[in-house]
Structure formats: C-alpha cells, structure tokens
Amino acid sequence: MKYIKIYLTIFSSAMVLLYVFLNIKDGNLSFFMKGALSKEHAYLEDDCASCHTPWNGVNNDVCIKCHEDNIHFIDYDFSEEPDHPIKKVTCLHCHGEHKGAAHNIKLADNPLCLQCHPPDFMLGRKFKVIE
Numbered sequence: 840m841k842y843i844k845i846y847l848t849i850f851s852s853a854m855v856l857l858y859v860f861l862n863i864k865d866g867n868l869s870f871f872m873k874g875a876l877s878k879e880h881a882y883l884e885d886d887c888a889s890c891h892t893p894w895n896g897v898n899n900d901v902c903i904k905c906h907e908d909n910i911h912f913i914d915y916d917f918s919e920e921p922d923h924p925i926k927k928v929t930c931l932h933c934h935g936e937h938k939g940a941a942h943n944i945k946l947a948d949n950p951l952c953l954q955c956h957p958p959d960f961m962l963g964r965k966f967k968v969i970e
Contacts, residue, residue, distance in 0.1 A: 874937040902930040
C-alpha cells in the first residue's frame with residue numbers, strides 16, 4: 840500500500856508536468872492566467888511579456904510606461920502610518936487585472952483598501968511616486 844501511494848504521487852506529478860510542458864511548448868499560456876483581461880487591456884491578451892516580467896510579475900514601471908500621461912501616484916509614505924496595512928502601495932494594489940472584460944480597472948477594488956476607503960476615493964487625484 841505504501842508503494843502504491845508513492846507511485847501514484849510520482850505518476851500524477853509527472854502528468855501535471857507533462858500537461859504544463861505541452862501547453863508551454865504549443866504557446867498556450869492561458870492556463871496560467873487567473874482570468875480574462877479588462878476591456879482596456881484586452882489587446883494585450885496574447886502578449887503577457889508586455890506587462891509581466893518572468894518571476895517578478897508586474898511592477899509600477901511597466902504601468903507607468905503606458906500610462907505616464909494619466910497616471911496618479913502615491914504621495915504618502917505609509918511606513919510612517921502604523922495602522923496602514925500596506926506600506927508601499929503599487930498600481931496593482933488598487934487596479935488589479937485579470938478580472939474579466941466587465942471589470943472597471945479604474946476603480947480601486949482591493950477588499951483590504953475597501954475596508955476603509957470608498958472605491959472612487961482616488962479618482963481625479965494626481966500624486967507623486969515613492970521609490
């Protein structure tokens with residue numbers, strides 16, 4: 840019985856790895872996505888590398904590259920605010936992606952933020968970047 844569990848574990852792990860390998864080999868990376876892109880970013884659906892860097896995900900620099908004319912930034916150093924749960928806020932903290940075409944990416948919808956802030960609390964504000 841002990842060997843059956845070991846063989847089943849090895850076999851199932853090999854099947855998962857084979858599935859991932861075959862999808863990557865064929866260029867199908869959609870199973871890595873946790874959801875569809877917003878309508879504003881739908882044109883990027885086949886170009887993950889335009890936003891994501893391998894093993895690092897998305898950082899503010901990538902967002903700013905496309906949105907430099909209309910971006911708002913954080914102007915407060917939250918490390919001085921003991922009760923604020925996020926010390927360095929990034930674009931993705933408020934404007935999460937991969938939530939579908941109907942998702943309004945302009946509104947802040949992070950449940951952690953919404954415990955204290957309304958969804959539209961940042962609309963129309965301009966701020967500076969904290970590095």
